[in-house]
Amino acid sequence: xxxxxxxxxxxxxxxxxxxxxxxxxxxxxxxxxxxxxxxxxxxxxxxxxxxxxxxxxxxxxxxxxxxxxxxxxxxxxxxxxxxxxxxxxxxxxxxxxxxxxxxxxxxxxxxxxxxxxxxxxxxxxxxxxxxxxxxxxxxxxxxxx
Numbered sequence: 326x327x328x329x330x331x332x333x334x335x336x337x338x339x340x341x342x343x344x345x346x347x348x349x350x351x352x353x354x355x356x357x358x359x360x361x362x363x364x365x366x367x368x369x370x371x372x373x374x375x376x377x378x379x380x381x382x383x384x385x386x387x388x389x390x391x392x393x394x395x396x397x398x399x400x401x402x403x404x405x406x407x408x409x410x411x412x413x414x415x416x417x418x419x420x421x422x423x424x425x426x427x428x429x430x431x432x433x434x435x436x437x438x439x440x441x442x443x444x445x446x447x448x449x450x451x452x453x454x455x456x457x458x459x460x461x462x463x464x465x466x467x468x469x470x
Contacts, residue, residue: 326451330386333444334379340441341375344368354434378405378445385452395456402449410442 346353347360348368360368381401384390390398416435 326448326455327386329444329448329451330382333382333441333448336437336441336444337375337379337382340437341372341379344371344375348372377401378441381405382445382448385448395452399449399452402445402452406442406446406449408442409438409445413437413439413442 343354345368348365350360352359378401381398384393384398385402413435416438417431420431420435
């Protein structure tokens with residue numbers, strides 16, 4: 326579970342750094358086009374969501390994360406799983422249906438979204454599984470007394 330949590334943290338951090346680069350005026354990946362005001366706002370929202378996602382990933386695997394309600398952490402993790410998984414999956418399908426040759430979107434961007442969805446889904450699942458096992462073990466210890 327720890328590896329998955331840290332992998333999700335790294336994923337969120339990388340994704341946030343990409344959006345910070347774009348918000349600061351970087352054009353790599355924009356094929357030389359400039360960013361519109363709408364895309365700038367989207368980047369700011371994405372940066373905020375990446376911070377929340379990175380925090381969630383660490384909170385699910387660190388002791389200090391127990392201070393937060395598990396429903397809040399799990400809602401964040403499952404939400405990230407669904408949004409990123411759907412975005413990545415739909416993007417892959419759309420890119421494959423287009424008549425263009427293999428694009429950067431299909432090779433890197435869309436699988437990166439899908440990877441994020443998989444990481445957060447796996448993290449949420451492992452958190453639930455380990456929490457349930459922890460409760461069962463504690464209950465068994467109480468029953469033995």
